[in-house]
Amino acid sequence: MSPHPNNLLDYYASVRASGLHARGQLATNHLLKLLAAKAGEVLLELETGTGTTLVQTQVMYPQSVLHGLEVSPAMHQATEKRLKACGIRSIPLHRSFQALPEHFFDVVYCESVLAIQEGDDLDKLVQQIKRVLKPGGRLVMNETIWLDATSWSDIRSINEQGKRSFGIIQANDKHPYVRDWVALMQQHGFSSQAVLKVDELPYLATANRWRMVLLKSKSFTLVGKLKQRYVNSYRRQQSEFENAIQQLNTPSGKTMEGVLFVFKCCD
Numbered sequence: 453m454s455p456h457p458n459n460l461l462d463y464y465a466s467v468r469a470s471g472l473h474a475r476g477q478l479a480t481n482h483l484l485k486l487l488a489a490k491a492g493e494v495l496l497e498l499e500t501g502t503g504t505t506l507v508q509t510q511v512m513y514p515q516s517v518l519h520g521l522e523v524s525p526a527m528h529q530a531t532e533k534r535l536k537a538c539g540i541r542s543i544p545l546h547r548s549f550q551a552l553p554e555h556f557f558d559v560v561y562c563e564s565v566l567a568i569q570e571g572d573d574l575d576k577l578v579q580q581i582k583r584v585l586k587p588g589g590r591l592v593m594n595e596t597i598w599l600d601a602t603s604w605s606d607i608r609s610i611n612e613q614g615k616r617s618f619g620i621i622q623a624n625d626k627h628p629y630v631r632d633w634v635a636l637m638q639q640h641g642f643s644s645q646a647v648l649k650v651d652e653l654p655y656l657a658t659a660n661r662w663r664m665v666l667l668k669s670k671s672f673t674l675v676g677k678l679k680q681r682y683v684n685s686y687r688r689q690q691s692e693f694e695n696a697i698q699q700l701n702t703p704s705g706k707t708m709e710g711v712l713f714v715f716k717c718c719d
């Protein structure tokens with residue numbers, strides 16, 4: 453797993469963007485509930501982005517021990533700044549998997565991280581997750597993956613275009629569909645506990661939304677939004693990315709969907 457310099461995600465880091473995954477806050481609320489972390493359990497958020505969910509996890513599960521990992525220097529720095537702005541000093545933030553001990557975590561969770569790994573990088577990342585999870589540990593993730601109706605040739609061309617325009621693929625093409633994801637995880641010894649389409653999730657309120665620490669996190673995000681809106685260079689870059697994203701749309705319309713998976717490790 454390696455960061456990609458000068459891509460869309462570096463831009464999002466610079467504007468402190470939140471919820472870079474299917475159905476944003478609503479899906480995060482469901483993911484947080486699915487973590488079902490008990491007191492004393494050790495959790496790892498994989499690829500924290502700018503750290504919005506990390507802060508929410510800390511608020512929802514104060515009795516658990518939370519760690520974060522972010523490989524991109526720009527995103528890592530954004531998470532550090534958010535934690536500082538929120539007055540949180542207790543969360544170790546790692547830069548790579550290598551330093552993490554084996555069978556250490558009860559839960560690993562992520563949002564829009566595994567699916568954007570290219571080719572065999574996805575298998576390697578699943579191996580790393582398995583290495584750091586305790587036996588019986590859980591992996592909870594919200595990943596945007598290809599619809600069964602999306603053809604292989606559309607997948608290839610959309611990924612090539614995305615890579616060219618903003619440095620990342622839309623979703624792995626070696627394991628394209630939901631059934632392939634479940635099969636991949638089973639090959640690595642995980643068992644599937646839940647598969648939920650995020651477009652079908654009901655409303656779920658954000659827990660503890662008026663807590664001061666969450667308001668501080670929102671203010672941190674707001675500063676980035678203002679920058680995006682009022683600083684010319686950021687506004688220009690945003691519209692370039694928006695145009696590039698729009699061009700990924702195929703005539704057949706929707707090609708992907710967000711899926712919340714819960715897996716148990718490992719046979």
Ligand SMILES: C[S@@+](CC[C@H](N)C(=O)[O-])C[C@H]1O[C@@H](n2cnc3c(N)ncnc32)[C@H](O)[C@@H]1O
Pocket residue numbers: 453454455456461469470471472473498499500501502522523524527562563564565568569570620
């Ligand atoms: C779409 S963002 C999601 C960020 C955050 N989880 C969220 O939902 O807002 C993907 C995250 O994965 C990280 N990442 C790790 N490996 C990556 C790769 N090969 N390509 C792109 N991003 C990668 C990025 O740094 C970024 O934080």
